[in-house]
Amino acid sequence: MTSATPHADALSTASDHPVLAVRDLRVAIDTPAGVVRPVDGVTFDVRRGETLGVVGESGSGKTMTAMAVLRLLPGNGRVDSGSIEFNGTNLTKLSGPELRSLRGRDIGMVFQDPMTSLNPTRTIGSQLREAYRIHHRNSSRAEADRRAVEVLSLVRMPRPQDRLRSYPHQLSGGMRQRAMIAIALVCEPKLLVADEPTTALDVSIQAQILELLDDLKQRLGMAVILVTHDLGVIAGYADRVAVMYGGRIVEQAPTQTLFSAPLHRYTQALLESMPTVEMDPDSALTSIPGSPPQLIDLPPMCRFADRCRYADQLCRGQDPVLLEVAPDHVHACFHAGPAAPPESTDSLLGRPTRQLPEAEDIPAGVSLITADHLEKQYRVKSADLFGRSRPLHAVSDVSFEVRAGETLGIVGESGSGKTTVGRLLVGLEQSTKGSVTGVGVPTGRARAGTVQMMFQDSGAALDPRMSVLDLIAEPLVVQRIGTRAERRRRALELLDAVGLPQSAAQRRPHEFSGGQRQRIAIARALILRPKIIIADEPVSALDVSVQAQILNLMRSLQVEYNVTYVVISHDLSLLKYLADRIAVMYLGKLVEIGPTDSVYGNPRHPYTAGLIASIPRPHASREVARAQGGLSGEIASAIDPPSGCRFRTRCPLATELCAEQEPALVLRGGSHPVACHYPVEGAAPTFHPAESVTA
Amino acid sequence: MTITAVAAEVRAQRHFQGTVRRRVTSIVMIVIILAFAAVLVMPGLIAHTSPLDNGMDLLAAPSAHHPFGTDQLGRDIYARVIFGARPVLTASLLGVLLASLAGVTVGTIGGIAPRWISTVVMRIVDMLLALPVLLIALILIATIGTGLWSIVIALGVAYTPGFARIVEASIRKLRAIEFVQAARIFGSGGVQITIRHLLPNLITEVIVMASSAIGWATLTATTLSFLGLGVQLPNPDWGSDLAAGATSLSTNWWLPTFPGLAITVTILVANYAGDWMMDLLDPRRTRSHARFRFLRGIGHTMPAATNASAASEGVPGMAGPAREAAPQTSSSTASERQS
16 A cells, blocks of 8 residues: 555544534435435434444435435435535535545445446456546556555455456456455545445355455544445444434444444334344244335324334324434434333244144155255356357255255355255256155146245236236136136135235235235245245345244244245345254255254354354344354356365365365264265364455 | 325325326327327318319419318329328238237247247348348339238238347246246246236237337338339329429429328327337336336345346346335235234
C-alpha cells in the first residue's frame, strides 16, 4: 500500500466524530400506486473503524437507506427530507459532479451479486484501473496497474498480477466478490457500503469474505455499513446493529446488547423465529404472523403493530418515538421489555416428541425409497464447433435410503449435486447409472402418487394462468382421479389444511405473497397423498419471519398426512431444526450420513466439520457468532473432479493416500458412516488460509 | 383502522384512476378495430359510390363531394381506398393467421420433439429466416401464379419462420420453469403439458406478435400488388392504386397519397394494437403493480438460488422473485394473519 500502511490500532483510535451522520432521512418513490416511503425518518451514525450492521426483512428499507447515502436512488425516487452528513458535508445538497468525485473515492460500494456488478466484457485489471483513474486524472497506466495489484493482494487474491488480465467469468464467485471489493477499495474510501455482500455466496465462501472485510476495516480504518438480512452475519461482524422494519429503525444497539437483551418486540420476534444450530429441534419455531406492511400512505402508528402480540390501541394510534435507554441503545416501542417466552400457540404445530408416526401400510423407520449407486452425468458442450463434449459429474455413486416417517436433510454447497439427487428421486432426471427403488415406488407416471416435490421458487412453480383451485387439483386431473366436484372438495380441504381461506380458491398465484404461494405449493404436493415429498430449498426465498410459518406448517402436516420429507438445503441451521437424519454432499459424492444430532455433535468428515464451523450464528458473543476454523478455498470443478477423495484439494488432513484412493462411505469407528480416510475425532481440523489452497 | 385497510383504500383510488386511463385506451382501440372490421365486411356502408364508377370529374382535387379526389377515369378515390382495404386486409389477416398456426405447430415441434427432429426442423426455419420475406413471397407467387389467394399463401409461408422461432424459444424457456417440471412430477405427459401449460402461456406472445405481424404483412401484401402480383386493375387495391398514382405525385398528389396513408395507418394501428393486447393479456396485470418491478431488483434480501442446476437456469422475468412486490390485496394479507 502506498499511503495506508496497516494500522493494527486503527480501532482503538477511532474518534467519536462520526464519518457518516444520517439525520431523519426520508426517501420517497413515486409510483402509479402512490408515493412509497421505503425510508421514513432514519437516523444513525457510523464512526471510523466501525461496522454498522443494518438488518431487516425485504421491504424494510435497508437497501434504500444504503442507496440514499450514495445518492443512487432509482429514477423516480428522491430524498424528501433529512440530512446525510459525510465528514461534515451534507450529501443531499451536493451537485452531480461533486457527488461523482465523492463516490468511489471517499465512499465505496460492494453489491450483492458480483456477476452482475462487474462488467463481463472487460478485464478485472481494466475495471480496477478505471476506478482508480477516474479520481486520479493524471496517473499513468503503469501507476494504476501498480495500485490494482496492490489492492488485489490486499483482498488476498491469489496471483494478483495474472488476475489483471482475467475476465469476471474466469473467476469463481468468491474471487469475483474479492475483485468487487478491490474495486471499492482502490481509492481508499473512508466509508464502505456493503449491500448483502455475501448473500449470493456459499456459506464457506461467505465466512472468508466477511473475515476479509473485517480485517480490511481494521487495517484501513474505514467505516463500514453492512446491509444484510442474516442475523448470523450481523452478530459476527457488526459493532453496532440497526434493526429496520417498515422503513424505520426500530432498534439500534451495540451488537452484544442487541443479541443478549433486545428490547423492541420486533427484534425479539425476529430472533425467535430464526432456526439456529443451538436450538432444540423438538420445539416449534415462533413465527411472526402476517407479512410486512406496504409502505404507501401509512397513518401514524407502530408499523409492527399488526403483527405484534403486545400491540394495543396506543401502538395503532401514534408513532412510537426513539427512546435512548442506554448509551448507544435506542428503540421505538411502547411495550419494550425483556423477551418473554412465547405463548405456546404453536405447540400443536411442532412435534412434541421425535416419535415417528406409524403408517397404515408401512411401519415407521422402514426404508421407503433407496438410491442405489446413483450416478448422473451431464454433457457439457465444448465451445469449439467440432469440439467433443465433456461429462460433468453432477452425482457420482450416491447410495442412501429414505426411511418412512423421517425427514432426511441433504446439505452441501452449490455444485455439490444435492438438487440433482432430489430430481433423480422424483424422476425429473434419469440416472446415468444406478437406480431409485423402493416399496411401492413405481417408475414413470405412476410415481407421482408416491413421490412429490416442492420447489424453491413457488412463484415459478405455479402456472400464472391457473386459479389456485385448478393448481391444487391439477395432479388429480392428470391422474384422472375423482369427479370434478370431488376434486374441488379435496382441493378446498387442503387449502384449509395449509391455512389459506376458501376465498383464495378463485384467485391467481400472483395475488399472493411468497409465503402464501409456498402454502399453495405444499397443498398441491399433498393432494395425491404422496408418501414422500422432496423439498428443494423450501424456504430460502422467504423472509425469516415467514420462513418460520412455513417450517412449522411443514412439520404439522408431516404428522397429519404421514409424509416423509427429503429436504434439500444449503442452510445447516434449517436442517438441524427440520431433519432427523442428515446427508452431506460434496462435489457429487455423499461424504457423510447419519442422525442429525450425531452429525452436528460429532462431525466425522473434515468437510462437514468445516461447514458447521462456517455457519454464522446469531449469538451475543462475537467469538461464538464468528465462523471459527471454517472451510477455506472453493469447490472444485465437477467436469474434472480431483482424483481419489474429491475434497482433498481443500482438506487440511489430505495425504498421498487421499489422492490415490477414494474413501468409501463406511462406518469408521464413529456412530455413523463417513467417506474419509482420516475421520475427524473431537476437535475440527484447522483450515489453511485461503491463498495457499486456491492458487 | 389497520395499516392494510388504509393502504388498501388509497390503493383503490389510484387503481380507479389507472382503470379509467386503461378503459379509455380500450374503448379507442375497440372503435378503431370495429371501423376496420366494418371496412372489411361492409365497405358499402361507409362509401356510397362504387370504386369502379367512372364519374364526370376527372382528376378532381379533394372536395366535399370527393373527399379524396378522383383519378384519371373520374373514379372516387375515397371509395377506392375503402373498397381497396378488403383485399389488403384479407390477405394480411389470413396470411398471418396461416403463419401463426403453422409457426406455433412448427415451433412446438422444435421445442418438444426429440433432439434430432427439432434440430432438422429449426435449421430449416433458420434458413428461411435468412431470406427476406419479400423474396420468399416473390418466389412463391412466381411458382403458383398471381391473385389474392397466392398472396395469402405467400404471406403465410413467408411469416411462418418468425413465429416458429419465437414459439420454439418460448417453449424451451417455459420448459425450464418449475411449473412445467411440477406438472411432470404429477405424471403429465408431453401432450398434456403442451396443452395445459405451454400453449396457454405462449398465447400472449403469439397474439402480440401476430398483431404487429399484421402490420408488416399489410406492407408486404401491398408491395406485392404494387408490383402487379396481387389484385389486378381496375379492381381497387391500395398497392396497385399506389403504383398507378405514383408517377403523378407532383401533378395530382392525391392519387398516391391516400392509398399510401391508408397503408401507414393500418401498420400503426396494428403495432399499437400489439402493445395494447400485451397489456390486456398479462395475467399479472390486475393492478398497476407492474411498475413496482424495479423495486424487486434493488431490494434483494434473500439468497438467490444457490444450486447451479439445470432447474435454476430459469428465466429472470419468470423465475425472478415476485415476493418483493407481491401485490397484497387487503384480504390476502388478512388471510395470512388468520393463519
